[in-house]
Amino acid sequence: xxxxxxxxxxxxxxxxxxxxxxxxxxxxxxxxxxxxxxxxxxxxxxxxxxxxxxxxxxxxxxxxxxxxxxxxxxxxxxxxxxxxxxxxxxxxxxxxxxxxxxxxxxxxxxxxxxxxxxxxxxxxxxxxxxxxxxxxxxxxxxxxxxxxxxxxxxxxxxxxxxxxxxxxxxxxxxxxxxxxxxxxxxxxxxxxxxxxxxxxxxxxxxxxxxxxxxxxxxxxxxxxxxxxxxxxxxxxxxxxxxxxxxxxxxxxxxxxxxxxxxxxxxxxxxxxxxxxxxxxxxxxxxxxxxxxxxxxxxxxxxxxxxxxxxxxxxxxxxxxxxxxxxxxxxxxxxxxxxxxxxxxxxxxxxx
Numbered sequence: 095x096x097x098x099x100x101x102x103x104x105x106x107x108x109x110x111x112x113x114x115x116x117x118x119x120x121x122x123x124x125x126x127x128x129x130x131x132x133x134x135x136x137x138x139x140x141x142x143x144x145x146x147x148x149x150x151x152x153x154x155x156x157x158x159x160x161x162x163x164x165x166x167x168x169x170x171x172x173x174x175x176x177x178x179x180x181x182x183x184x185x186x187x188x189x190x191x192x193x194x195x196x197x198x199x200x201x202x203x204x205x206x207x208x209x210x211x212x213x214x215x216x217x218x219x220x221x222x223x224x225x226x227x228x229x230x231x232x233x234x235x236x237x238x239x240x241x242x243x244x245x246x247x248x249x250x251x252x253x254x255x256x257x258x259x260x261x262x263x264x265x266x267x268x269x270x271x272x273x274x275x276x277x278x279x280x281x282x283x284x285x286x287x288x289x290x291x292x293x294x295x296x297x298x299x300x301x302x303x304x305x306x307x308x309x310x311x312x313x314x315x316x317x318x319x320x321x322x323x324x325x326x327x328x329x330x331x332x333x334x335x336x337x338x339x340x341x342x343x344x345x346x347x348x349x350x351x352x353x354x355x356x357x358x359x360x361x362x363x364x365x366x367x368x369x370x371x372x373x374x375x376x377x378x379x380x381x382x383x384x385x386x387x388x389x390x391x392x393x394x395x396x397x398x399x400x401x402x403x404x405x406x407x408x409x410x411x412x413x414x415x416x417x418x419x420x421x422x423x424x425x426x427x428x429x430x431x432x433x434x435x436x437x438x439x440x441x442x443x444x445x
Contacts, residue, residue: 121219150191152187260377281324286325402424403429
């Protein structure tokens, strides 16, 4: 029998620590090796117990989860799953936690607490097991991302690429990966559509955060939004995003729908629509994520004439979606994360 996943639970509430411990222990592949009331105690227990994964409360006294991550990850990188509240402040701190190195998060229930808690614990067990295989080594002694000089040299050529569309898909670890890619795009970049697996509310906050950091305009997509040069549209949580053509322009349609490939929004839905309506004028990018969502859609894009790439294993938090996209033939090549933006720009400016 393979070794169990060792988990340390960090939460200032004794009741929540008990609930999380009992809930995680229902899975025979998980062993909760300890708990901590705050990050100071957690720091000592990490060294003592050598856990494989941490669950970390977002909001705690003395030191919140984000501050703890910022101190922990450069010195002792570990996969972390945040336990978040759905308050506005809780969402904001969760987004900051993902920027600081958390692999994923679950949200505490706000209504029908008994049913909601069971659902949350089921999700937490799944995400802890996913996190156990995550690659967080790149957080050690991490240096800030430097803007790529190539983005400054290709403005004129990009301005002529107004009929192009860039489609990006991501899941676990994707918020940071997306940020690293799109923050290297200049303001003249052709329109970008993104599916990042994330619940409602969080996609809006993610979009607003990117908008503060990027040269391009970033917004959570709404039906009728035009895909145009200088704009990034992020699929809203719990809605499927499709790219459609209306006359001479590309637009998005965002509507509630069934899960496809296990997700809503789904990368497959977006990329199939890009294949149908954009064809050879598209570039597809598959970033870090668990599972296979987007692999079939990316293959459809390639068959329609699009150029595609996927993030390489060494730079992925989870080498799932990029791996399957490459193995099924949808992605032409595997590219390190810091080289993806320059590669996209190179494809756009090729004569």
